[in-house]
Amino acid sequence: MPTISLPSRCDRAAAEALLPEMIAALDAGTLTIDARECTQIGQAMLQVLVSARRTGDGAVIEASPHLRETARRLGLSAELFDDAPATGKGICA
Numbered sequence: 001m002p003t004i005s006l007p008s009r010c011d012r013a014a015a016e017a018l019l020p021e022m023i024a025a026l027d028a029g030t031l032t033i034d035a036r037e038c039t040q041i042g043q044a045m046l047q048v049l050v051s052a053r054r055t056g057d058g059a060v061i062e063a064s065p066h067l068r069e070t071a072r073r074l075g076l077s078a079e080l081f082d083d084a085p086a087t088g089k090g091i092c093a
Contacts, residue, residue, distance in 0.1 A: 001029060001030050001031070001032055002025040002028050002029070002031050002032070003031070003032040003033075003034055004018060004021055004022060004025055004031065004032070004033055004034065005033075005034040005035075005037070006018070006033060006034065006035040006037065006038050006045070007037065007038075008037045008038060008039045008040065009039070009040045010035070010038050010040060010041040010042065010045035010067075011040065011041075011042045011044070011045065012042055012043075012044040012045075014045060015042070015044040015045040015047070015048045016044070018048070019048055022048065022052050022059075023055075026052060026055050026056045026057070026059070027056065029056075029057050030057040030058055030059065030060060031052060031057075031058070031059040031060070032059070032060050032062065033049065033052060033059050033060070033061045033062065034062050035049075035061055035062060035063050035064055035067050036062050036063065036064050037064060038063070038064040038066055038067045039064065039066050040066070041066070041067055041070055046070075046071075046074070046076065049061060049080055050076065050079055050080065053079065053080060061080055061081060063080070063081060067080075068081070
C-alpha cells in the first residue's frame with residue numbers, strides 16, 4: 001500500500017504539489033495518507049483528501065489532532081475518517 005506524507009502546512013501550494021503524486025499512488029491501490037504532522041489545512045487540501053478517499057480503491061488518512069478537529073468543525077469527519085476507505089467516483093482520476 002503506497003504512503004504519502006503531508007507537510008505541516010497543507011495549503012493550496014501543498015495540494016497542487018502533491019496532487020500528481022496522489023493520482024499516481026491511487027492507481028497502485030489503497031493509499032495511506034500520513035497527515036499526522038498537519039498543523040494547518042486549507043480548503044484545497046481538504047478537497048484533495050476527500051477526492052482521494054473517493055478515487056479508485058480509496059485512501060486511509062492518518063490524521064493529526066488539528067486535522068481531526070478541523071474536519072469535525074466542517075462536518076467532514078465521516079467523509080475523511082470512517083474505518084474503510086470511501087471509494088466511488090472521485091475527481092482525482
